[in-house]
Amino acid sequence: MKMFVCIKQVPDPNTTVSKLDPNTKRLVRNGVSLVLDPGDESTISAAIKLRDKVGNSELVAVSMGPASAQEAMRRALAMGADRAILISDPALAGSDAGTTARVLAALLKKEGADVIFCSTESTDGYTGMVPGGIAEVMGIPQLTFAREINIEGQKAVIKRVIPKGYQTIESSLPAVITIASGSFEAIYPTMKGIMGAKRKPYSQVSLADLGLEASQVGEAGAREQVLSIGTAEARAAGQIIKDDGNAAQQIAEFLQRYQLL
């Protein structure tokens, strides 16, 4: 089976506060440490486990992003993906979720994907619109918020997280499957994995390779426009106390003062 995992490099959520450039209105990437999206680590782990369970399958990591995203791709390879493809083109800068989905779908169609994994949402974009968009362009089902995945013949059966519990749902393949982050134990790259990643096939494709026009993508193809960027209203500074043995009383007083008891 040909399995694909869509991944993305994002500003490290543990060290950076994401910022928008007021002029370009895009994410500031300069001077920011970039990492493989932590949510994608979980997704790649789920994909590797499924590839090994199904057997006789290949797992390919794909991403649309700047050439620097290569590092995130290397990490996916070190974790255990078999090959990686980066779609990179200057015209793609400023693409919205719809365009991202169309571009990824063009590659996935060309590659003949049977199973496509995505994270439920990315840590920086966090629209959650790309996976369903890919599925729509490819005309295939999307199974979302998976916390357990089984492939039975030409069918995918997943347990889907819902607010009240879970649902068991199934569909034919090919299908897009999104992973509920935290549901799959992360696989960490081993030294051997990191060394081996250097010998795994890595390729970069351009828009022209996918038969897409620059005028349909990037800022030119975006249907959404940022009008202005402002500062979020900060919460009025609160009161800070140090527990000297009386904290419980002080909290209780606060609750009474605001009629919260």
Added chain:
Amino acid sequence: MANTIWVLVELEGGAPVRSSLEVLGKAARLGRAEAIVLGSGAAEVAPTLGEYGAEKVYVHADAAYDQYLTLPAVETVSKLFAEHQPTLLLLPTTYDLRDIAARLSMRNGMGLITDATDLTIGDDGLKVTVPWGGETVVTATLTQQRPGIVLTRPKAFSVEQYAGRTAEIENINTTISAESQTIRVIETVEVKSEGPALEDAAVVVSGGRGLGKAENFHYVEELAEILGGAPGATRAIVDAGWLPYSYQIGQTGKTVKPTLYIAAGISGAIQHLAGMKGSKYIIAINKDEHAPIFANADLGVIGDAVSILPQLSTEIKRRKA
């Protein structure tokens, strides 16, 4: 006011869900609100939607919407778009509606803005407020004249009453194609959690990794119970297996907006804040005076949550007695 705002209303146990009604009320304030209700219970629910702001309701009571996810609704709403040109489709961010929105926007070439906390439609067009990463707020619009989609943050609006309003009902006569009946629901399992539902609780007491070990979470549960609230958690301790996913609050968990939120042993990561920042009063207990949660707290207590929580439970019991 020539603006027509559509809302796709979700049903649960034969009743409209609260998030749909919240958005319907907002739609009615923006212009003419029209609802779409699909699924087994649709016919019974439709006439009640006027009171929440709908002037018109499109109804299709076909069980296929319950038995198959996403695609039947996408097919029907796309057909409606072909016949009518509303200004906007306004949806709360829920698991199902998010999946539907992604496909609808692609199928119909619609612009789409997610994670909105507010929107206006004026002479100069649509303006959507989207918070970005804690410190920034973006105002965005859609570049096309055609209908677009706006997904709003849970609890961004409150339910509005339009007493006496009766909605015109239009029955949709359409057969759902076989291609749309492909994501089949085999079973739905409810995992019961005790106490008031987290999303509706007026008080939420949450714990994080600072509690040290799973056994200490009962201090959180105890305080929640005394305050008549619900216990919640960070992803860190859900991932660690201390609690089921249903407790998780944040970007990838639940959004809560209680009157009182008590965060114990929680650092205040942006992804956690996304799910609780809208709380009216926030009290944080953390050992580290530099913990980011303090910047969002009305009362910040620098101290050990494991000792303060049980003391607080005792103190409140004493004061209530």
